[in-house]
Amino acid sequence: MFTQQLMNGITVGGIYALIALGYTMVYGILKIVNFAHGDVFMMGMFLGMFFTQALGMHYLIAFPLAAAATAFVGICIERIAYRPIRVADKLAVLISALGVSIFLQNFAMLVWGTETHTFNSGIKVQTFRLGSVTLSNIQIGVIVLCCVLMVVLYLVVNKTKIGVAMRATSHSIVSAKLMGINTDKIISFTFGVGSVLACVAGILVGIYYDAVYPTIGYSYGLKAFAAAILGGIGSIPGAMLGGFVIGIVETFGAAYISSGYRDAFAFGILIIVLIFKPSGILGVKHVDKV
Amino acid sequence: MKFLNDPKKKKIAYLVLLVLLAVFPFVITNSYYLHVCISIGVYILLATSLNLVTGFAGQLSLGHAAFYGIGAYVGALLMLNFDVNFFLAMIASAVVSGLFGLLLGLPTLRLRGDYLAIVTLGFGEIVRLVFVNWAEVTRGPLGLPGIPSPSIFGFEISGRTAFYYLVIVLVLITLFVMSRIVNSGVGMAMQTVKIDEIAAESIGIYPIKYKLIAFVVAAAFAGIAGCYYASYIAYISPTTFVYNTSVTILAMVVLGGLGSIPGSIIGACILTLVPELLRFMSDYRMLIFGALMVFMMIFRPEGFWGASKRVKNIYKIKAGGAKNGSDSGDNQRHD
Amino acid sequence: MAQILETINATIKFGGLTAVNSVSITQEEGEILSLIGPNGAGKTTLFNLLTGVYRPTEGNIKFYGEEITGLKPHERVAKGISRTFQNIRLFHEMTVLENLLIANPDCHREGIWEAVLGGGKLRRKRQQGVEECEDILRAIGLLDKQEELATNLPYGKQRLLEIGRALATNPKLVLLDEPGAGMNSVEKEELSRLIHYITDDMKKNVLLIEHDMKFVMGISDRIVVLDHGEKIAEGKPEEIQSNPLVIEAYLGKGIPEDEDD
Numbered sequence: 087m088f089t090q091q092l093m094n095g096i097t098v099g100g101i102y103a104l105i106a107l108g109y110t111m112v113y114g115i116l117k118i119v120n121f122a123h124g125d126v127f128m129m130g131m132f133l134g135m136f137f138t139q140a141l142g143m144h145y146l147i148a149f150p151l152a153a154a155a156t157a158f159v160g161i162c163i164e165r166i167a168y169r170p171i172r173v174a175d176k177l178a179v180l181i182s183a184l185g186v187s188i189f190l191q192n193f194a195m196l197v198w199g200t201e202t203h204t205f206n207s208g209i210k211v212q213t214f215r216l217g218s219v220t221l222s223n224i225q226i227g228v229i230v231l232c233c234v235l236m237v238v239l240y241l242v243v244n245k246t247k248i249g250v251a252m253r254a255t256s257h258s259i260v261s262a263k264l265m266g267i268n269t270d271k272i273i274s275f276t277f278g279v280g281s282v283l284a285c286v287a288g289i290l291v292g293i294y295y296d297a298v299y300p301t302i303g304y305s306y307g308l309k310a311f312a313a314a315i316l317g318g319i320g321s322i323p324g325a326m327l328g329g330f331v332i333g334i335v336e337t338f339g340a341a342y343i344s345s346g347y348r349d350a351f352a353f354g355i356l357i358i359v360l361i362f363k364p365s366g367i368l369g370v371k372h373v374d375k376v
Numbered sequence: 377m378k379f380l381n382d383p384k385k386k387k388i389a390y391l392v393l394l395v396l397l398a399v400f401p402f403v404i405t406n407s408y409y410l411h412v413c414i415s416i417g418v419y420i421l422l423a424t425s426l427n428l429v430t431g432f433a434g435q436l437s438l439g440h441a442a443f444y445g446i447g448a449y450v451g452a453l454l455m456l457n458f459d460v461n462f463f464l465a466m467i468a469s470a471v472v473s474g475l476f477g478l479l480l481g482l483p484t485l486r487l488r489g490d491y492l493a494i495v496t497l498g499f500g501e502i503v504r505l506v507f508v509n510w511a512e513v514t515r516g517p518l519g520l521p522g523i524p525s526p527s528i529f530g531f532e533i534s535g536r537t538a539f540y541y542l543v544i545v546l547v548l549i550t551l552f553v554m555s556r557i558v559n560s561g562v563g564m565a566m567q568t569v570k571i572d573e574i575a576a577e578s579i580g581i582y583p584i585k586y587k588l589i590a591f592v593v594a595a596a597f598a599g600i601a602g603c604y605y606a607s608y609i610a611y612i613s614p615t616t617f618v619y620n621t622s623v624t625i626l627a628m629v630v631l632g633g634l635g636s637i638p639g640s641i642i643g644a645c646i647l648t649l650v651p652e653l654l655r656f657m658s659d660y661r662m663l664i665f666g667a668l669m670v671f672m673m674i675f676r677p678e679g680f681w682g683a684s685k686r687v688k689n690i691y692k693i694k695a696g697g698a699k700n701g702s703d704s705g706d707n708q709r710h711d
Numbered sequence: 712m713a714q715i716l717e718t719i720n721a722t723i724k725f726g727g728l729t730a731v732n733s734v735s736i737t738q739e740e741g742e743i744l745s746l747i748g749p750n751g752a753g754k755t756t757l758f759n760l761l762t763g764v765y766r767p768t769e770g771n772i773k774f775y776g777e778e779i780t781g782l783k784p785h786e787r788v789a790k791g792i793s794r795t796f797q798n799i800r801l802f803h804e805m806t807v808l809e810n811l812l813i814a815n816p817d818c819h820r821e822g823i824w825e826a827v828l829g830g831g832k833l834r835r836k837r838q839q840g841v842e843e844c845e846d847i848l849r850a851i852g853l854l855d856k857q858e859e860l861a862t863n864l865p866y867g868k869q870r871l872l873e874i875g876r877a878l879a880t881n882p883k884l885v886l887l888d889e890p891g892a893g894m895n896s897v898e899k900e901e902l903s904r905l906i907h908y909i910t911d912d913m914k915k916n917v918l919l920i921e922h923d924m925k926f927v928m929g930i931s932d933r934i935v936v937l938d939h940g941e942k943i944a945e946g947k948p949e950e951i952q953s954n955p956l957v958i959e960a961y962l963g964k965g966i967p968e969d970e971d972d
Contacts, residue, residue, distance in 0.1 A: 119490050170674045177436065178677040180493075181630045184623050185669025192663040304619070308497065315494050346509035353498030360491055361483045553827050561821030564813045568802050575800035578762065579814035579880050580788030589823055691812065691837045 089219045091341045092334065097225045097294070099333020100232030104287035105310030106317070106325035107239065108160075108280030114256040114320040115276050118176065121183035122163055123284060124307015125190035128300065130156040130285025131292045132194055138207050145207050153285045159190075160281025161274050169270075187303075194300035202299040205292035228290050235283060236326050242279075243322060252276060256320070305349065309336070312356045318369020327367060331355070397544055401537045410536040412652055414608060417543035418601050419644035423628040424554050424637055425597035430626065431635035432563060433590035434570025435485065436493040439500030440625050443473045443595040445507060445617025447602025449514060452523045452612055462526030462533075466603040473599025474592045481591040485584050500622055507614035519613025523606050539608050546604060550597055554637055557593065559691075566590055567635070631672055633679030642680050713740040714776070715884060715916055721760055721770035730756040732940040733770065738884075738918055743910060745927045746920045747951075748937035749960055754920045755797055757937070758886050761918075762794050763787045774884070789816070791883035795873040795890060797920075803862035807853055807872060810861050811844040814879035844879055850908055851875040852901070867898040874905065878913070885909060887919040891926055899923070903930055928952065936960065 105127050112120045133155045137148035167182045212223045243249040254262040255272045263269050291306065292298050309332055317328025332352045339351030359367065401410060426440045447469035454460040454468055484495045507514050514520065525534040526542065533542055557563050568576040569583045576583055606612045624647060632643025650668070654661035716738040723731045731753040738744045746754045759765045761772060763784040771780045774790055782790070793814075802810050812818050818840050825833055848854040851871040856864065861872060870890055877885050887906075891899050903926065909915050921927045927934065928948040936944040936951060938960040944951060951957055 113490075119493070167670045167674075171677060175634075175677060176490075177430070177630055177634065178673045180436070181627055182670045182673040184627065185666045185673070187666070188669065189663055189666030192660075192666060196659060196663065308501065308619075311494060312498065315491060319490070344509070347505055350502045350505045353501050356498055357484070357495050360487055360495055364487050364491060556827045556829060557823065560826030561813070561818040562823050562826050564805070564809060565819040567805065568813055571802045571804060572800050574764065574784075575796070575802065577764075577784035578788065578794050578796070578800070579819075579876060580785045580793075580816060581813070581819050582783070582785040593823070691841060 087218075087341075089217075091337050093219055093221060093225065095334035095337035096330060097228050097333070098337060099313075099330035100228055101287045101290055101294075101329075102306070102310045102313045102333050103326045103329025104232055104235065104283045104290075105306060106313040106329045107236075107322065108284050109311050109314040110317070110319055110322060110325040111252075111276050111280050113314070114322075115252065115259075115273060116168070116172065118168065118172075118179045119183070119311070119319075120163075120168075120277075120280075121180060121307075121311075122167075122186035122190060123280065124303035124305075124310070125187045125194075126156060126160050126163070126281050126303070127284040127288045127306055127310075128194060128303030129159050129190060129288075130281070131288030131298050131302065132198055132300075134207070134285065134289040134292055135203060135205055135298050136198075138205075145209060149289055152289065153282045156285035156288075157278040157281045160277040160284075164274060164277040169273075191300050191303070198300065200300060202297050205296050205298055207289075207293050209293055224290075224294050228294060231286065231290065235286065239279070239283070240322065248272070248275060309349070309352050312352055315366055316356050316359055318366030321366070321368045324366055324368035331367075401540055407536050410540050412648065414536065414540055414543050416645055416648045417540075417547050418605050418608075419625070419628060419648055420547050420641050421550050421601035421604075422598055422625045423632065423640040423644040424550055425594040425601075426625050427629045427632075427635070427637065427640040428554060428557065428566070429587075429590045429594045430629055431633075431640070432558060432570065433566040433587050435587055435590065436490070437496045437591075437594075438493050438619070438622050438626065439480075439496035439498075439503075440594070440598055441617045441619070441621035442496075442500040442503035443477060443598035444602040444605070444621065445503060445614070446476055447473045447599025448606040448612050448617065449507065449520070449602075450599070451603030452520045452606040453513065455524050455607070456520060456522065462524070462603075462607055463528075466600055469599040469603035470596040471599075473602070474596035477592040477595025478588065481588045485587040485591065497619065497622070500617075500619055504614050504618055507617065514614075517614060519611055520606075521611045523610045523612065525610070526607055543604065543608075546600065550600075551637065551641075553597075558637065562586065562589060570635075627669060631669070631679050633681040636679070636681050639679050639681035646680070714738070715740050715774065716761070716918070717773040717776075718757075718761070719771045719773070721757065721767045721772060723756060723760060723765055724768045730940050731760065731767075731937075734937065734940070734942045736935050736942065736945070738916065740916065741910065742916070742932040743906065743930055744918045745931040745934045746918070746937060747922070747924075747927055747934055748943075751939075752937040752960075753940040754937055755888055756940075758794060758888055758920065761787075761886060762792060788880050788882070791881075792886065793877040793880040793882035793884075794886040795870070795877050795888055797888040797892070799866075799869050799873055801861040801869055801873055801876070803860070805861060806857065807859050807861055807864070808841070808844060808848070808857040810872060810876050811847055811879040812840060814876045815840045815843060816881060847875045847878050850878075850913075851905060867894045870894065871902070871905070874909075878909065878915070882915060884916040884918060887917060887921075889920050889922060891921055891923050899926055906930060 105123065108123050108126070109120060112118065112123070130152060133152040134149055137143050137152050138145055141148070143151070163186050167186045168179060171178050171182060209224070214221050243252060251262070251267045251272050252275070254265060254267055255269050259269050310329065313328035313332045314325045315328070316331060317324025317326070332355070335355050336348050336352045340348040400413070404410070422440060422444060426437065429435050429437050450472045451465040451469040454465040455462060460468070480496070480499050484492060487495060508516050510516070525532050527533060533539065565576070565581050566586045566589070568581055569586050573583045628643035628647045629640050631647065632641070633639025651661055651665060654664060714737055718734060718736050720733045720735055721731055722729065722733050734757060746757065748754055756765065760767050763782055763786070767780065771778060773779065774792060777790070779787055779790060802813070805813070817836055821833070845854065848857055851874060853868060853872060853875065856868070861869065864872060870893070874885070874887065874890060891902055894902060906917055910917055931948055934945065934948055934951045935942060936957050943956045943960060944954045946954070
């Protein structure tokens with residue numbers, strides 16, 4: 087039972103971590119919270135479904151196309167809704183993001199309806215027993231894919247030229263610009279990468295739970311955001327850690343205490359951690375310069 | 377709006393507005409319009425109270441609907457289970473919501489902007505989950521039906537017209553209290569906390585104290601709004617007190633103009649009316665609404681009625697002529 | 712003379728950097744004490760220790776003999792320490808008068824019920840507060856600008872207003888962090904008069920950080936020199952001017968005549 091729940095927790099946690107990375111990368115660079123990110127995740131999910139079902143593509147072609155389309159959505163959001171007000175008040179950006187979120191949800195409702203769809207990706211679910219633990223091929227896929235993507239992201243940020251530019255931009259947009267970095271391009275790239283990760287998470291959730299609906303981005307977005315803050319927003323390893331912690335805590339809470347309060351455990355632990363360590367588990371403490 | 381700078385003309389304008397509001401139900405008998413007005417009234421209570429937290433004390437709260445919900449449930453349960461009079465229930469709603477505000481605020485108000493937003497958001501979710509799951513008391517997703525109407529001295533306030541007048545009274549009381557708070561040392565201290573916490577500390581202001589005051593007062597007024605709403609609709613369920621409601625209230629405050637009481641009123645009016653007006657294009661209305669929010673922030677980020685136009689000081693007492701330069705200070709400063 | 716301020720081995724470390732290292736200073740009642748030293752010497756950090764923005768890693772701070780090391784910034788203001796900032800931190804969106812009013816202890820101690828209920832007593836208290844601020848406005852020469860937003864004042868006036876705001880808290884000791892920065896020579900003369908007004912007429916004490924050596928030497932009763940977070944010298948202006956350690960700290964520049972930063 088314990089190991090089984092742990093595996094389930096890690097699966098969900100990996101998905102949260104993938105979405106949380108989008109929040110944390112954008113925050114790291116622009117110091118804003120992209121409140122529409124949960125809906126980007128939802129769009130990724132629908133696009134994955136759309137390419138496989140409506141257009142009848144094989145998932146090996148459909149999913150990369152969906153990821154590219156989601157990246158396009160993410161980049162457009164930044165171009166239209168954030169770039170013109172980047173320097174303005176944080177609240178303005180927040181309201182703008184909420185507007186985008188409402189827009190995307192209603193867009194999905196108009197195109198695909200409000201009902202719950204099945205995902206039908208063409209991937210068959212198979213289960214294995216390892217001792218007392220039951221795992222499905224999809225669960226294993228989720229865990230492996232999450233780990234691979236995180237390692238790739240880590241390498242991109244730390245070992246490539248564009249990664250250096252990203253870190254420079256996150257340190258200071260103004261100085262990065264002076265150093266000849268095209269910061270607008272870096273910001274677009276960041277939104278693109280975050281959106282691709284959200285799309286992957288969306289497709290994985292679609293296959294794993296086989297249910298797609300327009301408001302799904304809300305609860306996943308919230309919990310992934312909680313994960314990003316829990317780990318220390320702006321920190322990439324923090325987002326991964328936060329995702330797994332939230333996934334495991336809510337799975338155990340739901341299994342051993344009460345399933346009705348599943349979401350409350352995630353937020354409960356977040357509030358407790360923030361009270362004792364306001365910058366999150368791996369976050370850097372912010373010191374005001376006086 | 378220049379004529380509003382003259383206090384005398386301003387008073388006349390307010391009076392005319394009051395008379396118009398008073399005769400409105402006699403002129404417009406369509407109960408749908410009355411319902412829209414009542415909704416606006418409830419949202420004015422919610423928006424002006426949140427404005428105290430976000431507009432004046434500068435704290436981003438995404439959980440205002442939780443306090444609204446707590447007020448609604450406390451009021452409804454007291455009226456249903458213990459036959460408590462509506463007005464007493466309303467006071468209880470305010471007190472309990474305020475206490476929850478204190479409970480949440482004490483440990484969390486030291487957190488900075490985005491973190492406080494997520495904590496209040498999480499609090500809102502937890503409160504909603506309690507409404508859903510504490511079925512013995514709240515009947516869970518089924519909600520609480522049959523909430524009684526208020527009565528004064530044996531006379532029952534029922535029907536939309538009566539509720540219309542009740543909400544107007546509540547709005548006026550709220551606006552009076554809010555403008556008094558805002559135009560006082562307490563309100564000024566809140567604003568220093570918003571502008572620069574370190575500078576505020578350097579002149580002896582303890583930021584957390586003022587954030588807490590704003591938080592608790594706002595929670596209490598949201599509680600009042602909740603109790604009123606419960607009695608008016610006569611049925612409450614957890615679906616009303618969700619994140620989306622918190623966001624809508626925040627959007628009213630920001631679109632109206634942060635830190636401006638008339639702004640919050642305008643925001644409440646517009647964000648209640650626009651979706652109603654767009655009803656003819658039912659499928660597209662929320663889509664358009666979302667896009668409007670984005671464009672508004674791009675082209676007019678200070679909101680419809682920003683707080684930047686003022687010149688006078690909060691006390692309306694002039695130095696260098698202090699002996700004769702004061703007028704009552706009841707009027708709203710943010711014009 | 713009574714000792715008003717004393718730091719005993721005040722030390723603060725940020726990670727590996729020791730910004731202030733075991734600094735002990737004292738200030739006597741009625742004297743104008745100045746902190747000087749090259750950029751990065753730890754002067755402002757010492758101010759932050761005195762006002763409670765930072766807690767010292769080691770050491771103690773006493774005010775009128777009373778231990779204040781553990782007090783929060785607003786509690787120290789209540790004890791009678793107020794300050795200005797190197798980078799002006801006015802409440803820009805507020806008027807000149809409001810900037811002073813809100814610093815007035817009676818104003819921000821207004822209770823919430825009192826504010827809602829209003830009444831004559833409150834109005835008289837507010838009137839009193841405005842009159843007190845009026846005196847300060849007159850002293851800093853901004854009486855006619857009281858309804859202007861702080862952000863619309865010229866730079867030099869903003870510095871004066873910040874000093875006024877510090878005075879409005881009714882302090883015993885005012886810490887001025889580079890009050891003359893960005894001022895021209897006429898404004899500096901005004902500033903010098905204001906500082907003397909604060910000490911002689913208002914009977915308050917002044918501790919200041921300043922880079923303009925001519926200004927410092929002219930106004931200070933005593934000077935403490937910091938370098939790399941350590942106290943390297945202290946004494947009367949003429950002693951400091953001829954102190955070889957001080958000259959060495961400023962090496963390459965000599966003792967600058969006029970340095971604006």
